[in-house]
Amino acid sequence: MEMRYGLIGAGMMGQEHIRNIDLLPNARVAAFFEPDDGMRAIASGLVPDAIVCNSVADLLNQEAINCLLIVSPNYLHVRQLEEIASQRALPVLVEKPLFTDPADLDRLVQLRNGYPAPIWVAMEYRYMPPVAALIESADRVTGGVKMLTIREHRFPFLPKVGAWNRHNVNTGGTLVEKCCHFFDLMRHVMGCNPVRIMASGAQDVNHKDEISAGPAPDIWDNAYVIVDFENGARALLELCMFAEGSRFQEEITAVGPEGKIECLVPGPGRFWPAHLGDPPVAQVIVSPRQTKAPVAVPIPVDPRLLEAGDHNGSTFYQHERFARALRGEGKIEVGFDDGWWAAAMGMAAQQSALTGQAVKFSDVMLTPGRG
Structure with missing residues (x-):
């Protein structure tokens, strides 16, 4: 086909x-x-x-x-x-x-x-090679994930046609537009749904001097989000979008009773300063609790895929899986309910940050099971 x-x-x-x-x-x-x-x-x-x-x-x-x-x-x-x-x-x-x-x-x-x-x-963040390696090994290495931390330190939102991505009304807000990826990863790694979200976020640095014909940009550029899950595990997101000098854009860590696994993901190579030489290579680090002997494994990505996009090859691998599913060789791996939960978690986090109150999913009509 x-x-x-x-x-x-x-x-x-x-x-x-x-x-x-x-x-x-x-x-x-x-x-x-x-x-x-x-x-x-x-x-x-x-x-x-x-x-x-x-x-x-x-x-x-x-x-x-x-x-x-x-x-x-x-x-x-x-x-x-x-x-x-x-x-x-x-x-x-x-x-x-x-x-x-x-x-x-x-x-x-x-x-x-x-x-x-x-x-x-x-x-597509599920399909970044270092993130995919963490997902595959997290339960085995940790003995069951109890804590998951996702840290993204990156550059500001890029310019888009008509500056549509500068306004919450168009994007759903930063914790929906940008961070739905991370909420999807949290739910995917934990293997269950969230029950409560607490967040704090703001627009402190970026886009404040941008002039537009309409309202001033109001998209947030930093946040902390804590998520409690049905199985008792918890996750933390730390987002900063005025940290383009970072060596790694994403740092994801999963910890459990038997050990820790983390992955370090570089940002788009086209933003890496040429005078610093070759951009960093993604890696996964496994730290068993008993032996205290961390092992770092580089996760190189096909240069053709790095050249084709800004997402460490994940866009290609996502299309590859989508094609397999349509050809009857695999399943739909990220379905409607997955997308629904990821956006709903972002909306709950936005609400928590605006009100200063934790949001319980049992109290909101945002989730598939309450449709």
């Missing part, structure tokens, strides 16, 4: 998807819709044989496509999924976050219950 993608949105992240799809066997972008002139021209250069469409409806009318990829601004995802459902319900890979507004609950319930084809939500 050849994967013939219809692409909705061909901006910065859409172009990363295009470059990675181009590396897959039996896969191509057959058609795309991108309303911005500049981004449309760049995408056309990447896939010159693809049909350029004037709307989502036009794209869905293209017989050449047999699956869909949504890479539009966050606030459009639910609306576009509904349009797809009503016109041509093909298998979909939809970028995170799945939704941005708690008011969309009823619409999401209808989509989940009525969509006849697979929906895969793009939680």
Whole structure:
């Protein structure tokens, strides 16, 4: 089966998807819709044989496509999924976050219950090679994860068309837009759902001097989030988006009664200062509790994949798994409920930070089981 993608949105992240799809066997972008002139021209250069469409409806009318990829601004995802459902319900890979507004609950319930084809939500951090190695070994190394810490120190949000990612109303807020990845990892590693979230966050440094035609940017640039899980384990997120000098962008640590495992993930190589030589290589460090003899294992990533995108090869591996699932060789690994929980956890964290109160999931109508 050849994967013939219809692409909705061909901006910065859409172009990363295009470059990675181009590396897959039996896969191509057959058609795309991108309303911005500049981004449309760049995408056309990447896939010159693809049909350029004037709307989502036009794209869905293209017989050449047999699956869909949504890479539009966050606030459009639910609306576009509904349009797809009503016109041509093909298998979909939809970028995170799945939704941005708690008011969309009823619409999401209808989509989940009525969509006849697979929906895969793009939680590509699961597929970064060092993170995947941690996920695979965490329970064995730790004897059962009791504490999970995710630390991201990185650069500010990049410029996007129309500066849509500078405003909470468009993104769902930083703890939804950026951190849904990390909440997904927490839930995936723990193997159960959260019960309570406490958070503190703010916009302290970034984007305050940016001038726009509309409201001033209000996206947060730092936060702490603590999550309690059903199994009694807990997780911590530390986010700082004015720390671009960091050697590693993500540091993830899982600890249990028998030991500790951590992974260190460098940021995009294109941001690494040339005068410092080669960028750092991702690694996983295993620290058994009894022997006190940590072992560090480098996790190199195929240079072609590093060149194709900013996510340590994860975009490629995600598409590879998506293709396997559609060919009947695997399962949908990141489904609708996974995307739902990741966004809902971000919304609960935003609410906690704004109110100063912990949020219990038993008290909110944000989760799939309460639809």
